[in-house]
Amino acid sequence: MATRIALTGANTRHGACLPTAARQRRQVSAVWSSYSRLQHANRAQQLRQRPEKPPASRKIALVQAAQGNGNGSAIPDGSVSLVLLAGGVGKRMGASIPKQYLELKGQPIAMYSMQMFAAMPQIGEIVVVCEPDWRDVFERCYARMPRKLPLKFAQPGAERQDSVCNGFQAIDGSAQLVAIHDSARPLVTPEDALLCFEDAWEVGAAVLGVPVKPTIKEVDGGRMVVKTLKRAALWEVQTPQVIRPPLLREGFELVQREGLEVTDDVSIIEALGRPVRISPGSYTNIKVTTPDDMSVAERFLEEAASKARAAAAAVVDPLEAARVAYCEEVDPSAKECKVFDE
Numbered sequence: 649m650a651t652r653i654a655l656t657g658a659n660t661r662h663g664a665c666l667p668t669a670a671r672q673r674r675q676v677s678a679v680w681s682s683y684s685r686l687q688h689a690n691r692a693q694q695l696r697q698r699p700e701k702p703p704a705s706r707k708i709a710l711v712q713a714a715q716g717n718g719n720g721s722a723i724p725d726g727s728v729s730l731v732l733l734a735g736g737v738g739k740r741m742g743a744s745i746p747k748q749y750l751e752l753k754g755q756p757i758a759m760y761s762m763q764m765f766a767a768m769p770q771i772g773e774i775v776v777v778c779e780p781d782w783r784d785v786f787e788r789c790y791a792r793m794p795r796k797l798p799l800k801f802a803q804p805g806a807e808r809q810d811s812v813c814n815g816f817q818a819i820d821g822s823a824q825l826v827a828i829h830d831s832a833r834p835l836v837t838p839e840d841a842l843l844c845f846e847d848a849w850e851v852g853a854a855v856l857g858v859p860v861k862p863t864i865k866e867v868d869g870g871r872m873v874v875k876t877l878k879r880a881a882l883w884e885v886q887t888p889q890v891i892r893p894p895l896l897r898e899g900f901e902l903v904q905r906e907g908l909e910v911t912d913d914v915s916i917i918e919a920l921g922r923p924v925r926i927s928p929g930s931y932t933n934i935k936v937t938t939p940d941d942m943s944v945a946e947r948f949l950e951e952a953a954s955k956a957r958a959a960a961a962a963v964v965d966p967l968e969a970a971r972v973a974y975c976e977e978v979d980p981s982a983k984e985c986k987v988f989d990e
Contacts, residue, residue, distance in 0.1 A: 721770065721842060721845070721846065722846060722849055723770045723825070723842070723845045723846065723849055724770070724824070725769040725770060725772075726769070726770070726771070726772035727770060727772060727823065727824040727825060728768075728770045728771050728772060728823065728824070728825045728826070728827050728845060728890075729771075729772060729773050729774075729775060729819035729820060729823035729825070729826045729827070729893075730765050730771050730773070730774045730775065730826075730827050730829065730888075731775045731777060731802075731812065731815035731816060731819065731826060731827070731828045731829070732758070732761065732762060732765075732774060732775065732776045732777065732815075732829055732831050733777050733804075733808070733811055733812070733815070733828065733829065733830050733831055734746075734748050734758050734776055734777060734778040734782065734786075734804075734831040735777050735778050735779060735804025735805075735811050736748065736804075736832065746782075747832055747936055747937060748831040748832045748936075749782060749785060750936075750942070752834060752936070752942065752945055752946065752949070753946060753949050753950075755789075756785055756789075757831065757832060757834045757936055757945075758785070758786070758831035758832070758834075759785075759786075759789045759834075760834030760835070761829055761831060761833060761834055761836055762774065762776075762786065762789060762790075762831070763789065763793060764836060764837070764838060764841075765827070765829070765841065766793050766795055766797055767795060767838070768838050768841065768842070770842065770845060771797060771827075772797065772798075772820065772823065773797055773798040773799075773800065773819065773820055773823070774797055774798070774799050774800070775800045775801070775802055775815045775818045775819055776799070776800070776801050776802070776831075777801075777802045777803070777804050777811045777812075777814060777815040778801065778804065779803075779804060780801075780803075783801050786799070786801075787799070798820070800818050801818075802814040802815045802817070802818045807909070808911065808912075809903060809909070809910050809913075809916070812828055812913055813900055815828070816893075816896060816897075816900070819893070823893055824849075824892070824893070825845060825848055825849065825890055825891070825892060825893070826890070826891055826892075826893050826896060827841070827844070827845065827888040827889070827890045828887060828888060828889045828890075828891075828913045829887045829888040829889075830887045830935055832935050832936045832937065833886065833887055833933055833934065833935050833936070834936065834945060834949075835930075835932050835933050835934060835945060835948055835949070836856070836886075836887070836888070836929075836933045837930060837933070840856055840927070840929045840930055840933065841856075841888055843856075843927045843928070843929075844856050844888055844889075844890045844927040844929075845890055846927075847890075847925040847927045848890035848891060848892065848925075850925070851923050851924070851925045852891070852892050852895050852917070852922060852923065852924075853889075853890070853891045853892070853895060853914050853917040853922065853923070853924045853925070854889075854890050854891075854914075854924065854925045854926070854927050855885050855886070855887070855888075855889040855890070855912070855913075855914045855924065855925075855926060855927065856885070856886040856887060856888060856889075856926075856927050856928075856929035856933065857883040857884055857885045857886055857926040857927065857928070857929055858883065858884050858886070858928070858929050858930070858931050858933075859879075859880075859882070859883055859884075860879055860882040860883060860884050861879075862879075863876060863879060864876070864877045864879065864882055865877065883926050885912060885914075885926070886929050886933050886935075889912060889913040889914050891913065891914065891917060895917060895920070895922060896913075896916065896917070898920060899916035899917055899919065899920050900916065902916070902919055902920060903916055903919070932948050934948075
């Protein structure tokens with residue numbers, strides 16, 4: 649199949665009729681030459697914009713692996729079991745239904761993180777911890793997902809640690825990591841999640857977190873300040889919290905044996921005296937617990953959608969750009985320039 653270039657409305661000295669075979673070859677060669685020049689120009693522009701030193705965070709290097717189109721991750725595909733906690737009642741939201749089922753930009757809050765994790769190739773199954781009356785919400789979402797993972801359900805417990813334990817008991821025995829995530833955190837990113845997977849793979853347990861911004865003071869029962877804590881050493885933890893299953897199993901045995909109460913999952917590992925690593929996350933990974941949080945989450949989603957549209961609009965087909973550049977070189981006065989297949 650030959651490629652033919654026709655100029656319409658152009659000066660006759662450039663050929664009003666179809667080009668000969670020799671001219672075709674020259675013109676196609678010129679198009680590819682223009683394309684090559686554009687490639688080099690774009691590459692130079694990228695190099696000028698690149699920072700002198702790579703960022704300290706590994707998140708950028710893990711983006712492709714999180715999307716399943718690169719090999720930058722040490723985490724085998726399908727090796728992570730997700731336990732999605734969706735059993736809370738959300739009293740602070742003041743709504744008639746639990747907060748994780750409130751609609752955020754057209755779908756329940758809990759669906760955002762479920763869809764995000766389901767798209768990650770490292771996730772091998774999803775265990776949703778929720779009341780039986782709400783299982784159909786997840787089943788409907790699951791039916792629309794392009795990637796069909798095993799979907800399981802577990803009953804919520806009286807406390808968070810009980811819900812986590814129930815979900816943990818439902819995971820596949822071959823899982824190499826278990827990731828526990830609050831369904832009320834709809835804005836977690838695959839890059840942050842994968843960074844947490846990597847850290848847990850290395851040390852046994854990891855949790856997403858961000859450095860604390862406000863000054864934190866310790867007070868006594870009478871609200872009198874005891875001391876000001878060193879902000880540089882304080883982190884606010886988020887989810888997912890990712891742990892190797894044998895380690896979590898050992899932790900639950902300790903919790904049950906000694907009657908411990910913990911408010912987050914890696915605290916169980918801390919109680920064992922084992923290391924836990926903080927994986928740098930994003931401040932946008934908020935937990936939606938109040939009406940104000942809903943407004944903030946909506947704004948973040950709108951900003952993300954706007955950036956995605958802008959990025960899509962900025963993408964130009966390099967062959968199309970080369971075609972236009974070639975036609976302008978041949979005859980800038982041409983009203984129409986087409987490259988088409990014969």
